[in-house]
Amino acid sequence: MKDSKRILIIGFGSIARKHARILNQNWPGFEIGIYKKGIFFKSDELNLCKRKFTTYQECIEWRPNYVIIASPCSFHLNQALFFAKQGIPTFIEKPIGKGNESKSSWDELFAYSKTVPIMVGYVFRHDECLKELENILSLNSYGEIIDIESYCGSWLPDWRPNSDYKKTVSAQNKFGGGVLLELSHEIDLINYLFGPIEIKYASSMNTNSLEIDVEDIALIQAECLSCKFLTMKLNFCTKPQERYIKIRFSNANITWDLNNQIIRIKEPECKESILYKSENDLDYKYVKQFENFFKFAENIESSRCSVYDAFESLNLICCAKKMSSKN
Structure with a gap:
């Protein structure tokens, strides 16, 4: 080039x-x-x-x-x-x-x-840990997948410390704010790794802790071919920040810590250990x-992410929003 x-x-x-x-x-x-x-x-x-x-x-x-x-x-x-x-x-x-x-x-x-x-x-489709997790899943070494949990929690005012968070895109409905759109990486990752997923239940709300006009917390329960118990929890109204995907197999738990770029494993009768750790900085995936x-x-x-892939993620977000409005 x-x-x-x-x-x-x-x-x-x-x-x-x-x-x-x-x-x-x-x-x-x-x-x-x-x-x-x-x-x-x-x-x-x-x-x-x-x-x-x-x-x-x-x-x-x-x-x-x-x-x-x-x-x-x-x-x-x-x-x-x-x-x-x-x-x-x-x-x-x-x-x-x-x-x-x-x-x-x-x-x-x-x-x-x-x-x-x-x-x-x-x-995150370009994250080294994602590639490693795909390799782990392809080996089928830890038994049946029993449960999948994705969590992303943070404090919106910390996202852009030099700005009034209430005036940012994330906090305003008219610009597409709220956790379901702003934290859609989790929905995209889960659908990429385990999809197609089908959302069975979704709920979201504004806790009023941030004084904004969008949902600041959401819960999604879904299922896919390999797992009937799949949960996504999203919020930007909690401290400290935490972001992970945990896969509970019949013989081990695998956890991808997205913030620290580490994949950990916990096997029966063993201490939790590191399976993989990226040596690159957070800019590397960008x-x-x-x-x-x-x-x-x-x-x-x-x-790595076509308009069709992203549209599929948007459809899942819209499905979650629709279910949330009913609940």
Whole structure:
């Protein structure tokens, strides 16, 4: 891949700034442009961006080689359609949408994705621990899967310490906030590893501990072919933060600690031990994600997360939301 590439980032929130930093560190020859409506607030990452745009026309005239859509998810589909129509390889941050978009718009995006490289940013699909866990599951060494538990708990005000959390995308329904959309990595991972999954029960609520207008805690119970007892618990209203997937086999428990990038095993009559530990930093999976995207755009390798994969995760989120409203 030649270094003289132009990459356009749509939006400039926390994940967009993270992408700008990682791109600058790992692809220093790339020229980064930013599209954002309104004021560009000063930040170290803004200094990495050579061009700043406030209209789509300016973006197109710049002729970017790639587009990264890192705006609120309520804008993702329309923005993806606009740039896909220009034939520009497009990376869409997760989730792919909010869930209230029209079927015709989704069909249009699916049609474009057959000729234009479009990939979605479920970054944990590029995590080294995920690959190791897939290998462990393929060996069938620990007996029958009895129970699967996925948990992600954190404190929303800690996500972006320099911002008023009540004004962030995560805290506002109109932008696609709430734990079911914001913490959809867990839903995507479980469906990727064990799917197709079928949701049997879902409940969510606003605990009022954060004074926001979205659900801050959710419970999903599901089943799949290999396991009838599958639970996902999501929240951003608790401390300390914790994030894991625990698989209870008939002969062992396997736990993937996502925050510390460790896979542990507990066997009968044995102390818990480490099966695998990543030696790379937390940015590594983002680098691998962009490597995959650029190779996918050049038809060198397939995407690790297609629009169809991400749409399947969005359908599961919508199913959970619908069940939650009834409960």
